[in-house]
Amino acid sequence: MMKRTILLIALIVCVAATYAQKGKVISAQSYKDTQKLQEALDAIKETIDPNNPKAEKTIPWPKTWEVRGEIYQAVYQSKDENVKKQVENPLSTALESYKKALELDDKDRNNPTIKIKLTLLTSDFTDQAVKAFNDNDYNTALESFKRILEIEEMPLMAEEGEASIDTVIIYNAGLAAYNAEKFDEAIKYYKDAAELGYNGARTYELIASSYISKTDTLGALETLQEGFEKYPENSSIMVQLINIYLNSNKVDDAMKYLKLAIDQDPTNATFYFAQGSLFDKxxxxxxxxxxYKKAIELKDDYYDAYYNLGTIxxxxxxxxxxxxxxxxxxEPDKYDAEIAKADIEFKKAIPYMERASELKPEDSFSLEALKTLYYRLKMMEKYEGVNKRLEEINQ
Incomplete structure (x- = not known):
């Protein structure tokens, strides 16, 4: 009878010690609820400290980690800068804590409450991402968007067996990665958004821009061609394709897409100008x-078209x-006849160069051309005027 009494007393002491240590977790939660966040942090740290012998009872307890998540989430939301500056990445710590709580809860007792907390945590990460993006802290914004996606991919957050897919967050992750100059990650997220049909042709343009930033012209071309096949009516994709082909001296390919662009938008003066430049080349x-004349017909103030025509x-x-x-x-007579033909071409150039100079009065290129033309054709009054303007510009 004595032995059984001793055993019973030992069991009571063991249970009491366990509840005493778990009481630390409850205290930490209480501190959090009363906005005593410093006390809450100190208490919860004690319960997961591997060097604390008493923590062996609370480290494997799911509730410990759930409360820890609540506390670190509260730290992010707090306006107490003294507390906030002690904690780095409180929202990430909160997420890792909730994940640990789920891992330890083999009977899924706390799933409903943690799901609510993860939903609220998503809002906090969104807030953090927006603030970081507006502050040009694109790395923090990117990490925040990635955490949101991580939460959404968790089985607990699935609806009717299917994970929720937030295309806006995926797209914004790509945008943040691009601005952070992490172009491989930008391409990954933009491609995910494109597969989901988000933002149409614009997403393909952004993928191509990411490839160009990596100096991967082939990747950009393949992306734009894919985008063009999917959105054949989009002129912006065609313009990018044309520009890449032009920069790569692939004139035939550029001309092919340029003709398609003109067929789709016959009132776009830029397309005719680009076509004129190709023919010129x-x-x-x-x-x-x-x-060039068609470009001018559509856009009367098209400086480049006037200048290029004058140059021709x-x-x-x-x-x-x-x-x-x-x-x-x-053969002096033949010489004079050939010179007269030259003067005919020079005279044709003058109205286009004059119009170019009107559109850009400070442009020295058109003025220099006019200076030569006026002198050549003995238009000395105009020559003196242009010469004076050039002297004023070069002062």
Whole structure:
């Protein structure tokens, strides 16, 4: 009888010690509820300290980690800067705590309450991400969006057996990664968003921009081609394709997409200008003139189109002078005839260069061209005027 009494007393002492230590967890929760966060932090740290012999009872207890999550979440929400500065990444610590609580709760008793807390934690991470993004702290914003996605992918957060997919968060994670210059991650998240159809053709453009930032032209082209196949009516994707082909000197490919772009949007002056530039590059001068004039017809203040047209006629005049200079000295009449042809081209250049100069009065390129043209054609009054303007610009 004596032995059984001793055994009973030992059992009572053991249970009492267990409840005493678990009482620390309850105290920590109480401190949190009364906004005594410093006391709450101190108490909860004691319950998970592996160097504390008493913590062996609370470390494997799911409630310990759930309360720890609540406390660190409260630290993030607190306005007490003295407490907040003691804790780095409180929301991440809260998430890891809730995950630990779920791991230890083999009977899933606390799943309903932790699910609510994880939902609230998602809101806190969203708040943190938005603030970080607005402060240009893109790394923190990215990590916050990644944590939100991690929560949404947890089996506990699934609805009717399917995980919730927040395409906005995926897209924003890509945006944050891009701004943080983590282009591989940006591509990953943008591609996920594209597969889900988020933001249409624009997402493919952003994927391509990420590849270009990595100097991966092939990746950008493949992405834009995929985007064009999916959104054939989107002119912006075509423009990017055209620009890449132009920069890569793939003129035939650029011309193909440019023709498609014009067919889709025949009132876009930029497309005609680009087409004129391509024809110019291919020395298809007559075609270039037609395209540039169409651009001007659609956009009367298109400086580049006026300047390029003036340049075409100017260069034709220069080439004709070379023809004249090749005439033997014994044929002065033929020489004069060839020079007259050159002057015809120079005269054609003048109205386009004058209009270009009107549109950009401080532009020295058009003024220098006009200075030469006026001198060549003996338009001395205009020559003096342009010369004076150039002197004022260069002062």
């Amino acid at each position: 291919l020395e298809r001068i007559e075609d270039a003139v037609v395209s 006629y100017y260069n034709l005049g220069v080439k004709q002078i070379d023809v004249a200079n090749s005439v033997p000295a014994s």
